[in-house]
Amino acid sequence: MSLPEKNNPYSFKEWLEKRRINFFEHDIFLQRCIKHYIKNDYDYLNEKLKEYGNNVSFRWTDMADECTKIENRPYIINYDNFNNRIDRVVRPITMELMEKEIFASGLFSETTGDWERFIKIMLLNQNGEIGIMYPLLCTQGLIHIIDELTDSSNRHSEINKILRHCKEGINGEFGIGAQFLSGIQNELDVATITLEAQYEEDNWRLFGSKFFCSAIHADYFIIIAKIKNSEKTGIFLLPAYLPEEKKNNYRNGYTIESLEWKLGTVxxxxxxxxFNGSIAYLLGDFDYETNNVLETILLHSKLGIGTTTIGAAIRAVREAKLYSEFKETFGVKINQFPLVVVKLRELQAELERIVAGSFKLFDLFLQSGGKFKVINKADPIEVRKKKFLARQLVLFAKIYNSKVSTNIIHEAMSILGTQGVIEDFTCLPRLYRNSNIFELCEGPRNELLTKLYNDFKINADWFSIEEFVNESLTGSDKEEIEHYTQLINEIIAHPNLYNLDEKTICIAKRWDKLSDDFMMAFQELARQQVLKKL
Known part of the structure; x- marks a missing residue:
């Protein structure tokens, strides 16, 4: 029993102190994954990540908490005091400073290795999207698109400057990219795009409207448009400002009509x-299949989104564990409650699966060349198979990780009780609303599952389901490999996923469940490989 006291002594000081830790140094399983996959450079990389972890865990965490307060959300000023159209996007100074520091850490520099970049981005995402992580992802995509579609020997000088701005920075300032690739209703279907491109006075100019354009504050946009009076499409690079107009804040021939209020990454x-005649640079030619190029662009984003959601899940489980060591109910710390112990163990196991799976997938991605390129029939068959394997697994992982991470964060919030939904008490509500958006970003679940299904059918003549499952689950029991081979073959044997009949609906339901089961098997294999290694 406790007696009432008007000066309530209850304090969260212990809880707040527990949370002030280096995210990297505290994460033993993450370090195990690094040791498993990065053997030669582990000691060197470990020291760099400790230092980076300090920035992420303290300075940038405090800045993230400040700039994500409701009073600091972005808004737009369409006109200046002299009635000039400027469409200035206003964001908190704290966010702009943090953005500058994160981009200046040189994540896309030639001096930053693939694994170093991958792990640093996973650490950064433990603070949520914060108006910075999606632009970071888009900037990486922009760099890839320029490298993929243009030849360094004959690029336009401005494109070379843009590439240098985004990768290495110019005078300490780093460029930020955005990708406006989809039609109004479909992110994967180029046929729905209606934005028009015209060639006038030695320049390509864009006309029309675009919706749901995220990272509108970026310096450069990648945009797909159709050539006037033609079904041909092109991929364009559009600077937000022309050099001579940036000092006046006059945008490059386009207006921002409004900011969209949305759930999630607010x-x-x-x-x-x-767009009213915006000047843009054509990347590549019109004689390639834009659908295929778009697919490779979005694959980089999907791979990045998988890392984004995992970073959030890592932070969520840590918050739940630390709070369970602080909170008392009925005179007992809740980490002594069997039901809480069961839930925390489940969350930890699920987290280890998706973390280990992401490392295994990234390793396969690097083995396939480290870049998603259009699969060329002229490539050697083994090269094509490695590319196809990585592409399909990225889709499986994006579908599964974004769903599971959202659930992990939701369950972690429940450990904190009502405190778990207060945004200025914990980051969990922010991570939860972010994660809901990333489930939909770069293609919702139903579209990606249809894409997976179609790709298996189209490419079955040179890469069988048996080979795909064997390569994905190498090291698993023979029975498990045969089990998934049989199930996927049964589903792929169905004519299509478009007929609205009961048999197709049944197949669709099975495919939806199987995709989760298969990715869980892939990730559990990766987890066991990491744990057994040590």
Whole structure:
């Protein structure tokens, strides 16, 4: 029993102190994954990640908590005091400073290795999207697109400058990219795009409207448009400002009509735009299949989104564990409650699966060349198979990780009780609303599952389901490999996923469940490989 006291002595000081830890040094399983996959450079990389972890865990965590307060959400000023159209996106100074520091850490520099970049981005995402992580992902995609579609020997000088700005920085300032690739209703279907490109006075100019344009504050946009009076499409690079107009804040021939209020990544300004003759650079030619190029672009984003959601899940489980060591109910710390212990163990096991799976998948991605390129029939068959394996697994992982991470964060919030939904008490509500958005970003579940299904059918003549499952689950029991081979073959044997009949609906239901089961098997294998190694 306790007696009432008007000066309530209850304090969260112990809880707040527990949370002030280096995210990297505290994460033993993450370090195990690094040791498993990065053997030669582990000691060197470990020291760099400790230092980076300090920035992420203390300075940038405090800045993230500040700039994500409701009063600091972005808004737009369409006109200046002299009635000039400027469409200035206003974001908190704290966010702009943190963005500058994160981009200046040189994640896309030639001096930053693939594994170093991958792990640093996973650490950064433990603070949520914060209006910075999606632009970071888009900037990586922009760099890849320029490298993929243009030849360094004959690029336009401005494109070379843009590439240098995004990778190495110019005078300490780093460029930020955005990708406006989809039609109004479909992110994967180029046929729905209606934005028009015209060639006038030695320049390509864009006309029309775009919706749900995220990271509207970026310096450069990648945009797909159709050539006037033609079904041909092109991929364009559009600077937000022309060099001679940036000092006046006059945008490059487009207007920002409004910012869209959305669930989830509210710190990230997302807009409706109208292009009125914006000058853009054509990347590549019109004689390639834009659908295939778009697919490779979005695969980089999907791989990144998998890392994004995992970073959030890592932070969520840590918050839940630390709070369970602090909170008392009925005179007992809740980490002594069997039901809480069961839930925390489940969350930890699920987290280890998706973390280990992400490392295994990234390793396969590097083995396939480290870049998603259009699969060329002229490539050697083994090269094509490695590319296809990585592409399909990225889709499986994006579908599964974004769903599971959202559930992990939700369950972690429940450990904190009502405190778990207070945004200025814990980061969990922020991570939860972010994660809901990333389930939909770069293609919702139903579209990606249809894409997976179609790709298996189309490419079955040179890469069988048996080979795919064997390569994915190498090291698993023979029975498990045969089990998934049989199930996927049964589903792929169905004519299509478009007929609205009961048999197709049954197949669709089985495919939806099987995709989760298969990725869980892939990730559990990766987890066991990491644990057994040590």
């Amino acid at each position: 710190e990230l300004p997302t807009a409706e735009m109208t």
